Amino acid sequence: MPTDDADLFRTAACVVGGYMADDEAALRTVAALEAFDVYVRDLIAARRAAPQPDLISDLVTAEGDEQPLTEDELVSMVDIVLFGGYEPSAQLIGNALLALLQHSDQLAALRADPTLLTAAVEEALRYDGPVTPGLSRYALEDVEIGGTTIPKGSYVMVGTAAANRDPEHWPDPGTFDITRPATARSLGFGHGLHYCVGARLAALEVETVIATALRRYPRLRLAVPAEDLVYRQGSVRGVREIPLRVG
Numbered sequence: 001m002p003t004d005d006a007d008l009f010r011t012a013a014c015v016v017g018g019y020m021a022d023d024e025a026a027l028r029t030v031a032a033l034e035a036f037d038v039y040v041r042d043l044i045a046a047r048r049a050a051p052q053p054d055l056i057s058d059l060v061t062a063e064g065d066e067q068p069l070t071e072d073e074l075v076s077m078v079d080i081v082l083f084g085g086y087e088p089s090a091q092l093i094g095n096a097l098l099a100l101l102q103h104s105d106q107l108a109a110l111r112a113d114p115t116l117l118t119a120a121v122e123e124a125l126r127y128d129g130p131v132t133p134g135l136s137r138y139a140l141e142d143v144e145i146g147g148t149t150i151p152k153g154s155y156v157m158v159g160t161a162a163a164n165r166d167p168e169h170w171p172d173p174g175t176f177d178i179t180r181p182a183t184a185r186s187l188g189f190g191h192g193l194h195y196c197v198g199a200r201l202a203a204l205e206v207e208t209v210i211a212t213a214l215r216r217y218p219r220l221r222l223a224v225p226a227e228d229l230v231y232r233q234g235s236v237r238g239v240r241e242i243p244l245r246v247g
């Protein structure tokens, strides 16, 4: 996506992130999505006419055994990479930083041993991940899970955020503990066929910001009581802003 158009995207992403707040916000979201849809379709048409060395051109010109993507599939793929690639990563940066600043023992452990960084971000994803309450599914046939039949055609919300605090799987699930074993993967990036394609990139982004902030600001701390932080209304969990003291 051309860098000059980043503001257009950021505005749409911001509105989309808040779509569940109220009716007025829902209408704003529809308008923003419609405008963005026109923009993406134009972008696809431009890449179709003159391919560039970028992902959209690759998707448009994809060949092989598979059927080419339809126009609607292309648009939704571009949307999910753009929106899915931005908002959850942005919010996990805040959630991870907040979890560390609220648990001084864990922050001290990380400062003492920077090799814990990957595990710390993984734990932040489990403890306070941005994808809440979970993932949407649509039952294509009757499915039985734990003795309950989910009828064909039902919309299902899979509560991955609850699974990430399942006491049968996680000892002390409500404790933020960056020394949990690396094998104990959460469902924060999904599972199976649709597992997040950007998982490693996202973790790298969050790790980079946290590592840089901690290195640059040895006295980094919250500037307000945690109770005063305001959570965004919407599908991607995160706070509106985190006032910090650095000196």
Ligand code: HEM
Residues within 6 Å of the ligand: 080, 081, 084, 085, 086, 088, 089, 090, 092, 129, 130, 131, 135, 136, 187, 188, 189, 190, 191, 193, 194, 195, 196, 197, 198, 199, 201, 202, 203
């Ligand atoms: C902290 C950041 C992120 C989180 C928590 C996250 C979470 C998720 C989750 C839970 C899914 C599974 C959705 C489902 O099963 O219905 C998913 C899928 C996906 N994510 Fe991410 N994601 C993040 C960052 C990214 C980034 C950086 C990109 C791309 C640059 C990305 C692209 C995608 C795409 C394209 C899918 C769909 C995969 C498919 O349906 O096969 N995500 N993500």
